[in-house]
Amino acid sequence: MPGKVYLVGAGPGDPGLVTLRAKELIERCDALVYDYLANPDLLQWTKVGCEKIFVGKQPNLHAISQEEIEKILVKRAKAGESVVRLKGGDPFVFGRGGEEAETLQKDGVPYEIVPGVTAALASAAYAGIPLTHRNFSSSVSFLTGHEDPEKHEMHVDFEQFATVGGTLCIYMGMGHLAEITARLLKAGLSGETPVAIVQWATTPRQRSLLSTLAKVATAKEEAGLSSPAVVIIGEVAKLSTKIGWFEQRPLFGRRVVVTRSREQASELSAALTMLGAEVLELPLIEVAEDAESTGEDIWPSLGAYRWLVFTSPNGVKYFFEKFHRKFDDLRCIGGVRIACVGETTAQAVREQRLVVDLVPDEAVSESLAEALLREETLENETVLVVTGNRNRDVLIGKLEEGRAIVDAFPVYRTELTDLSGHPAATRFRDSGADAITFASSSAVDGFVQQAKNLLPGPGARRPKGVAIGPKTAARMREIGLPVDRLAKQSSIEGLVKAVQSLWD
Numbered sequence: 001m002p003g004k005v006y007l008v009g010a011g012p013g014d015p016g017l018v019t020l021r022a023k024e025l026i027e028r029c030d031a032l033v034y035d036y037l038a039n040p041d042l043l044q045w046t047k048v049g050c051e052k053i054f055v056g057k058q059p060n061l062h063a064i065s066q067e068e069i070e071k072i073l074v075k076r077a078k079a080g081e082s083v084v085r086l087k088g089g090d091p092f093v094f095g096r097g098g099e100e101a102e103t104l105q106k107d108g109v110p111y112e113i114v115p116g117v118t119a120a121l122a123s124a125a126y127a128g129i130p131l132t133h134r135n136f137s138s139s140v141s142f143l144t145g146h147e148d149p150e151k152h153e154m155h156v157d158f159e160q161f162a163t164v165g166g167t168l169c170i171y172m173g174m175g176h177l178a179e180i181t182a183r184l185l186k187a188g189l190s191g192e193t194p195v196a197i198v199q200w201a202t203t204p205r206q207r208s209l210l211s212t213l214a215k216v217a218t219a220k221e222e223a224g225l226s227s228p229a230v231v232i233i234g235e236v237a238k239l240s241t242k243i244g245w246f247e248q249r250p251l252f253g254r255r256v257v258v259t260r261s262r263e264q265a266s267e268l269s270a271a272l273t274m275l276g277a278e279v280l281e282l283p284l285i286e287v288a289e290d291a292e293s294t295g296e297d298i299w300p301s302l303g304a305y306r307w308l309v310f311t312s313p314n315g316v317k318y319f320f321e322k323f324h325r326k327f328d329d330l331r332c333i334g335g336v337r338i339a340c341v342g343e344t345t346a347q348a349v350r351e352q353r354l355v356v357d358l359v360p361d362e363a364v365s366e367s368l369a370e371a372l373l374r375e376e377t378l379e380n381e382t383v384l385v386v387t388g389n390r391n392r393d394v395l396i397g398k399l400e401e402g403r404a405i406v407d408a409f410p411v412y413r414t415e416l417t418d419l420s421g422h423p424a425a426t427r428f429r430d431s432g433a434d435a436i437t438f439a440s441s442s443a444v445d446g447f448v449q450q451a452k453n454l455l456p457g458p459g460a461r462r463p464k465g466v467a468i469g470p471k472t473a474a475r476m477r478e479i480g481l482p483v484d485r486l487a488k489q490s491s492i493e494g495l496v497k498a499v500q501s502l503w504d
Contacts, residue, residue, distance in 0.1 A: 003030075003077035005104055007097045009090040009116015010038040012126075014202035017117045018042065022086075025114065030081035033072060037088025037228060039203075040423060066096060070103040077109045088228075090118040094144050094171045118142075120169035123198035123230040127208045128244030129237055131167050136235040139166030145173025145180055145231075162187035167234035174227045178217040184233070189213060194237035199229040204255070204278030206247060210240055249276030256499055257428060257436040257463060259284045259443040268437065271496045280424045280433060282454070284446030286415050289318045290389065293410045298384065299326050303334020305407075306381040307372065311341045311365065311395065312440075315386040316348035318411040330354075336384075341368045342469065342490040363469045363490035369398035378404035389413045390442050416446045420453050428454060432461030435484075435499055439468040439492075441475040448479050464502055468495050 006025045011017040026032065026045045034043070036056025043052055053072065055064045069085075076083045091097025091113060104111040120142055124131050131140045141164060143156050161168055162184045173180055174197075185191055191214030199207045211219040213233065246252070255278045258269050269279045310316050323333070330353065338356050340346040342363030346356040358375055360367035372378065382405045385396055389410055399406050419425040433456075438444050447454060456462060464484035467473035468491075473483045485501055487494035 002110060003079060003081040003083060004110040004112065005073050005077045005083045005085060005100075006112045006114055007085050007087065007091040007100060008114040009095070009118075010035070010042060010086045010088050011117045012089055012119050012122035012202045013037070013039050013200065014122075015039055015041050017122065017202060019114065019116065021114050022116065025082075025084050026086070028082060029084040031076050031083045032086060033069065033076075033083060034086040035088050038086045042086065066099065070100055073100065073104065074107045074109055077104075078107075087116070088119070089122075090116045093118040093120075093142065119171060119201060119228070119230050120232070123201035124169070124232060126202050126206060126246040127196060127198045127232075128240045128242070128246075129196055129232055130239060130243075131169070131232075131236060133236050133239070136239075137165075137167045139164070140169060141166060142169050142171065143173075144171045145176045146171075158183040159187035162189040167232065167236055170231040170233070172227070173231050174220070174225070174229050177220060177231065180231075181213050181217050185213060189233075191215075193233060194235060196232045196237040196240055197225055197229050198232070199225050199227075201230065202246075204252070204273075204276070208240065208244070208247065210237060246276075249274075250500060250503070252276030254278065254435065254503070255280060255431075255433040255461070257282055257433045259437060259447060260439050261285050261287045268439070268492050268495060271492060272499065275496070275500065277499075280428055282419060282422070282424055282428065282450075283417055284419070284443050284450060285440070286417050287314050287388075288413055288415070289321065290410050290413045295322050295326070295409060295411075298407065298409050301382075302332070302384075303336065304382060305334075305336045305384045306378070307339055307383045308333075308336045309339045309368070309372070309383060309385045309395070310345050310349060311368070311385065311387060311391060313345050313348040314388060314412050314414075316340075316345060316352070319386045319409070320352055322411060339368060339372055341365065344491040347491075364471045365395035366398065369395050369402075372399065373402045378402050380405060382407070384409055386411055390445075414440075414442045416442075416449050419450050422453075425450070425453050429457055430460060432456035433463040434461060435466055435502055436463040437466045437468070437495055437499065438472050438476060438481075439495060441472050444472060444475045444479065444481065447481070466495065466498050466502070 008022045008025055026042060029050055031051045032046055033053045033055055055069045073083055073085055087095045089095060101111060141161055158180055193213040195211050195213050195216040197209045197220060209219060209223050209225055256272050257280045259282050261283050269281055272279050338349055339358040340349055340356050346359045349356050358371055360371040383399055384407050387408050387410050396406050396408060465476055465482040466485045467476055467483050468487050473486050476483050485498040487498040
């Protein structure tokens with residue numbers, strides 16, 4: 001069966017701006033041929049076995065020629081593979097997608113074009129610059145400052161565009177900015193014309209500069225701005241000082257490390273990203289169901305327990321996965337009362353349409369045990385504690401001291417991971433971070449084990465430590481990690497607020 005090539009726009013950098021069609025194709029493809037400007041996070045969407053081929057071009061450092069790229073696409077497709085050619089921005093806006101489509105058509109290779117959000121549109125939106133505005137501009141021109149990647153001279157008639165009016169958006173113009181502005185000035189465009197530069201638009205690395213046509217080349221050098229960037233020339237550029245929003249978010253410019261497992265990191269990462277943080281996900285632990293613990297000795301007497309106790313959302317998740325495989329009716333849980341260590345765990349139970357009877361004021365095992373023993377006498381009462389393989393025995397021990405009959409039901413396993421060579425680990429080691437969050441003692445233990453791969457090097461930022469709860473904070477202090485903030489509420493929301501408070 002013949003393969004097919006999909007020329008897919010990866011958008012400007014923010015994974016949230018990738019189209020649904022692009023995501024679907026990335027998830028299904030056999031080979032992903034990607035550019036320098038495609039966000040590396042998109043690579044995580046690929047299926048197991050997908051071959052990822054980097055063909056990125058950087059200024060003065062071309063990894064592979066355009067002809068070779070086209071040969072890869074043709075060869076892979078003719079071998080029957082589904083190939084995604086992932087290109088930053090839009091493949092048909094200064095992306096050489098037209099050339100690649102021509103080659104595919106000539107060689108009889110089926111192809112599809114999937115548009116993406118192009119850099120000029122995204123840069124303008126994220127810098128607060130309307131490319132058209134009733135009072136300032138009724139036209140937009142997209143230009144390139146580096147028309148042929150194989151050559152260094154410019155072919156665009158900038159003098160002509162100086163008289164057109166409207167907004168000029170210049171791609172790949174940073175290396176020739178002094179020449180471009182000089183030509184526009186010579187052609188009669190006012191030196192006071194506002195000019196904005198937006199670097200790494202839509203990403204946490206975004207930086208923007210507002211200047212004038214006469215001064216922007218010098219201002220760019222003084223600010224240390226370089227490619228990738230879009231230059232926006234016109235009266236609309238000055239509106240960035242009024243309606244710019246992206247760089248005004250409370251955590252913008254801050255790098256925050258999230259140490260939860262891959263499955264659990266998304267909610268915390270998304271919340272921090274919404275506030276403007278650059279998030280590095282270091283999955284120090286992996287959580288999975290304990291397949292060996294089937295519960296066959298638990299299920300027959302489940303309804304006879306006085307208390308069902310959950311010590312983590314993971315426990316809730318995997319307990320009910322096992323429960324629903326065994327029972328078709330939630331009422332089979334019986335009249336057992338339910339206790340949870342904290343509000344996050346309690347919310348996970350409520351999502352199962354069950355009432356939580358007890359949550360201690362402090363989200364630690366000791367407080368949970370004390371609250372249970374205060375609630376009623378547990379002498380000769382049966383208690384089922386849902387655990388993982390790394391749970392401490394403090395809770396069970398204290399309940400047994402109160403003469404309760406306690407059974408432990410391990411439903412999940414927490415394993416430490418190996419992050420050697422992980423891209424986020426490398427970035428953290430090389431340049432550090434502003435804050436690092438820990439949502440469990442297991443994550444702290446994982447950090448200790450991975451210390452050789454994670455300790456920031458000379459000159460790297462030393463992060464402030466943020467703990468989700470007292471138990472996690474205690475473990476951090478035991479191994480010498482700083483606890484600069486402790487979440488007031490042991491939840492994702494509490495952890496996010498604690499991070500914010502570092503810079504309030």
